[in-house]
Amino acid sequence: MTYTAYLRSIKNELQRTGKTKKSLRVKTIIEQLGYQRRSQSFLNDFQTALDELGLCANPILDLHIPLDTKIAISIKGVKPISEIANSQLISAKLRDKISVKHYFFYYLFDFGSEQEYERFQACLDSHQPVGTFLIP
Numbered sequence: 001m002t003y004t005a006y007l008r009s010i011k012n013e014l015q016r017t018g019k020t021k022k023s024l025r026v027k028t029i030i031e032q033l034g035y036q037r038r039s040q041s042f043l044n045d046f047q048t049a050l051d052e053l054g055l056c057a058n059p060i061l062d063l064h065i066p067l068d069t070k071i072a073i074s075i076k077g078v079k080p081i082s083e084i085a086n087s088q089l090i091s092a093k094l095r096d097k098i099s100v101k102h103y104f105f106y107y108l109f110d111f112g113s114e115q116e117y118e119r120f121q122a123c124l125d126s127h128q129p130v131g132t133f134l135i136p
Contacts, residue, residue, distance in 0.1 A: 003049035006032055010073055011053055021058075021074040026069040038063055 012021050026038075035042055043061055050057060050073075058072045059065065111117040 003033060003045055004053065007049050007073070009053055011055055011075060015072075016073055023072045025067065026061065026065055026071060028070050029061070029071060030067075058103040063065045122130050 007069075014020070014022060029046075030036070030042075032037060033046075039082075040063065043063065046061060047057075054076050055073055058074070058075050059069070061071060106117055121127065
């Protein structure tokens with residue numbers, strides 16, 4: 001099987017199933033292409049075939065990568081839909097303000113009255129320095 005035919009079958013499978021990547025062991029890729037060992041010319045031809053078909057490999061296949069390492073082959077520029085949705089959801093949550101009735105200090109210290117707590121809170125809100133002394 002030639003490089004292009006094998007990689008085209010992977011690309012077709014990704015497009016047909018809607019998956020974003022296909023993970024294969026280095027040893028499997030080499031065997032599928034009819035080789036027993038890696039050489040620089042094999043790696044160059046493999047990378048050229050990936051580029052021609054608009055695919056990418058992560059991590060990049062090289063001479064020193066162990067044979068049991070999984071290589072994820074994916075279509076260039078395609079992001080997982082869940083990743084896009086998650087990033088939009090997270091950014092929306094970051095923009096939302098969190099409303100709290102009392103801050104941690106309310107429960108940590110005994111203010112004596114609600115007015116003392118409100119004055120303390122006003123100092124925090126105005127970014128004025130507040131000195132707190134803890135006496136055992």
